[in-house]
Amino acid sequence: MTRAAMKIGPVILFGPPGAGKGTQAKRIADKFGIPQISTGDLLRENVEKGTELGQNARQIMQRGELVPDRMVCDMVAERLKDGDCERGFILDGFPRTVTQAVWLDNYLVENTVFDNANGTGAAFVLRFVVEYNALLQRLTGRRTCPTCGRIYNVHTQPPRVAEVCDLDGSRLVTRKDDQEEVIAERLKAYEAQTLPLVEYYHKRNRLLEINGDQPVDVVTAEALRAIEHGNSL
Ligand code: AMP
Numbered sequence: 001m002t003r004a005a006m007k008i009g010p011v012i013l014f015g016p017p018g019a020g021k022g023t024q025a026k027r028i029a030d031k032f033g034i035p036q037i038s039t040g041d042l043l044r045e046n047v048e049k050g051t052e053l054g055q056n057a058r059q060i061m062q063r064g065e066l067v068p069d070r071m072v073c074d075m076v077a078e079r080l081k082d083g084d085c086e087r088g089f090i091l092d093g094f095p096r097t098v099t100q101a102v103w104l105d106n107y108l109v110e111n112t113v114f115d116n117a118n119g120t121g122a123a124f125v126l127r128f129v130v131e132y133n134a135l136l137q138r139l140t141g142r143r144t145c146p147t148c149g150r151i152y153n154v155h156t157q158p159p160r161v162a163e164v165c166d167l168d169g170s171r172l173v174t175r176k177d178d179q180e181e182v183i184a185e186r187l188k189a190y191e192a193q194t195l196p197l198v199e200y201y202h203k204r205n206r207l208l209e210i211n212g213d214q215p216v217d218v219v220t221a222e223a224l225r226a227i228e229h230g231n232s233l
Contacts, residue, residue, distance in 0.1 A: 001186050004033035008088030009121060010108060011227055012095070014197065015128035016190045017183070018138040019212050020219060024128070025092040027220045028227065035084045038092040039072055041149070042079065064185030066175055075133075077107060092124070096194045101201070115200045125201045126223055128212030136170055139183045145173035157216070 013021040020081060029036040043061060046054030053075060057067045076094055079085075088229070095101040104123060112121040142153040144147075145165035152159050152172060159165060163172050177186060201207040210222050 003031050003228075006032060006087070006228075008032050008227060010091065010104075010123035011093045011113075011124050012125040012201075013093075013128070014201075014207075015124050015130065015212060016135055016194075017186045018137070018142070019128040020216070021092045021128065023216060024220060024223055026149070026151075028223055029090055031224055032088065032227070034088045034090060035082075036090045036092055037076070037079055037085075037094070038097075039076065039094040041091075042075055043072075046075075061177060062182070064182040064189065066189050068097055069097055069103070069138070072096075073100060073107075074103060075101045076104075077123040080107070095197065096190075098196055098200055101112055101197055114165060120159045122204075122206060124227070125207045126226055127198065127207055127209045128219070129209055130212040134213055135187070136183065139178050140180065142178050144172050145170050166199055199213045 013028075013187045014027050015021055019123050022036075025036040025038065043057050045053070047061065048054070048060045053071060056071065059158065060067050072094065080089070084109075091104075092212075108121050108123060120233075137155055138153055141153040143154060143159075143163065144150070145152075145168065147168050147170040148165065149156075150165060150167055152165075157228075159172065164170070165172060176182070198207065208226050209221060212219055
């Protein structure tokens with residue numbers, strides 16, 4: 001069976017800000033033909049459009065804190081109803097608290113029709129482990145294309161022409177929350193609220209770790225293999 005025809009089920013990409021979740025999610029999504037669901041991207045879209053959710057989330061995001069669980073879970077529930085999630089989906093940046101993880105497990109039990117190899121339709125978690133200084137370098141050097149969403153890094157993965165997207169020529173942007181003071185807050189939120197999820201998923205035997213300090217292509221290859229095999233854990 002080709003990758004694009006496989007039933008993948010829900011896959012969670014887990015790791016601190018800057019671990020490479022967004023970059024890897026796009027590559028994995030392309031290979032398997034399933035959507036990337038980034039709660040950060042969805043929230044930023046809401047902020048840009050000025051929706052009620054966006055207005056409530058904007059300042060919280062600017063401070064580098066987590067948006068309340070209820071708001072994020074409702075937003076994810078809405079997105080998961082779309083037909084493109086039927087064969088599976090990649091969650092990038094969600095869940096970020098134990099409350100969100102419990103909500104997701106319940107949601108999948110109640111709503112899912114996934115018949116992946118573990119038979120439960122439960123989400124499978126890939127954790128990217130990255131050294132702290134590398135994280136800081138990735139976050140401060142990150143640039144994003146506002147048109148196609150491609151992610152660059154001025155230190156490690158620069159575009160061919162400085163500050164311009166290789167794919168569509170758009171001027172690259174720096175995320176507001178990639179400034180140093182906000183980065184520190186985001187990493188604190190990760191340690192305090194998100195890291196406990198490692199134990200949550202480890203206990204349930206659904207966690208696989210990848211060394212995220214390796215070159216991007218090596219990480220992708222390991223992630224693809226893990227999803228193909230891990231799916232039958
Ligand atoms: P990200 O693009 O994943 O780094 O997310 C950017 C910001 O959006 C975070 O710093 C949070 O303020 C908010 N956010 C994204 N995902 C979540 C989530 N699952 N729970 C709470 N807040 C989130």
